[in-house]
Amino acid sequence: xxxxxxxxxxxxxxxxxxxxxxxxxxxxxxxxxxxxxxxxxxxxxxxxxxxxxxxxxxxxxxxxxxxxxxxxxxxxxxxxxxxxxxxxxxxxxxxxxxxxxxxxxxxxxxxxxxxxxxxxxxxxxxxxxxxxxxxxxxxxxxxxxxxxxxxxxxx
Amino acid sequence: xxxxxxxxxxxxxxxxxxxxxxxxxxxxxxxxxxxxxxxxxxxxxxxxxxxxxxxxxxxxxxxxxxxxxxxxxxxxxxxxxxxxxxxxxxxxxxxxxxxxxxxxxxxxxxxxxxxxxxxxxxxxxxxxxxxxxxxxxxxxxxxxxxxxxxxxxxx
Numbered sequence: 001x002x003x004x005x006x007x008x009x010x011x012x013x014x015x016x017x018x019x020x021x022x023x024x025x026x027x028x029x030x031x032x033x034x035x036x037x038x039x040x041x042x043x044x045x046x047x048x049x050x051x052x053x054x055x056x057x058x059x060x061x062x063x064x065x066x067x068x069x070x071x072x073x074x075x076x077x078x079x080x081x082x083x084x085x086x087x088x089x090x091x092x093x094x095x096x097x098x099x100x101x102x103x104x105x106x107x108x109x110x111x112x113x114x115x116x117x118x119x120x121x122x123x124x125x126x127x128x129x130x131x132x133x134x135x136x137x138x139x140x141x142x143x144x145x146x147x148x149x150x151x152x153x154x155x
Numbered sequence: 156x157x158x159x160x161x162x163x164x165x166x167x168x169x170x171x172x173x174x175x176x177x178x179x180x181x182x183x184x185x186x187x188x189x190x191x192x193x194x195x196x197x198x199x200x201x202x203x204x205x206x207x208x209x210x211x212x213x214x215x216x217x218x219x220x221x222x223x224x225x226x227x228x229x230x231x232x233x234x235x236x237x238x239x240x241x242x243x244x245x246x247x248x249x250x251x252x253x254x255x256x257x258x259x260x261x262x263x264x265x266x267x268x269x270x271x272x273x274x275x276x277x278x279x280x281x282x283x284x285x286x287x288x289x290x291x292x293x294x295x296x297x298x299x300x301x302x303x304x305x306x307x308x309x310x
Contacts, residue, residue, distance in 0.1 A: 053235040
């Protein structure tokens with residue numbers, strides 16, 4: 001499938017009051033090359049293997065393939081991932097018809113808060129909460145694959 | 156799981172007469188790093204995603220994780236693999252209690268024939284057919300991941 005996603009910085013922690021759901025994410029990469037990212041993710045009680053291709057020029061759409069895997073398998077796979085395991089807490093916030101996912105990063109990326117919204121097409125509009133900041137869609141340094149190699153605290 | 160495998164060159168095409176089964180394999184790599192190889196393989200009518208870790212010093216045992224995926228998914232994933240798709244015909248040959256898999260490579264690796272035998276433990280003995288040649292277990296240049304980057308015809 002093709003993933004259509006826009007990514008934003010977050011101005012304040014006000015989103016926490018609007019969040020209905022939050023969980024911990026631990027993820028590593030078997031490849032951080034933006035042309036063929038391979039991600040192992042433990043997300044709450046579940047685990048997934050996700051492969052992404054290169055984005056289009058604007059960075060909005062990207063080929064994505066995902067499969068649920070066993071948590072115990074993911075734990076084995078995390079051991080052979082590239083150095084730079086990412087840990088973050090994800091908050092889900094309803095905004096109009098959409099769900100905004102806000103990631104508060106931990107470890108080497110502490111201090112970074114990113115929001116992502118998945119759209120049905122590139123031109124779809126959405127309700128913008130006041131804590132949503134500058135758009136960073138398509139900026140590779142905010143890709144989790146790049147954050148694992150060059151974490152926020154080293155910028 | 157841990158994979159225990161020994162790999163050999165093949166001296167002649169006599170193995171073909173002993174083969175009960177053969178099929179075409181097309182495969183690409185989402186990562187060729189021997190520490191975290193990610194392989195997409197179409198094998199006859201099926202497809203698999205396989206992740207391998209680093210081998211031990213002798214190269215006999217290697218962490219391996221494999222999951223069957225849809226052939227149509229594999230075809231999409233092959234498009235974003237690293238350059239150097241490998242094509243080969245695999246022959247299966249019974250030898251005592253074991254199955255020997257012989258790969259005749261095509262394309263940039265034409266002329267190369269490799270045999271692999273999977274064992275239950277590192278010291279298990281097996282019947283050696285007369286067409287089995289020099290052992291190359293653990294030699295990285297015979298890894299398929301390396302053959303995709305530096306094919307046999309360029310050696």
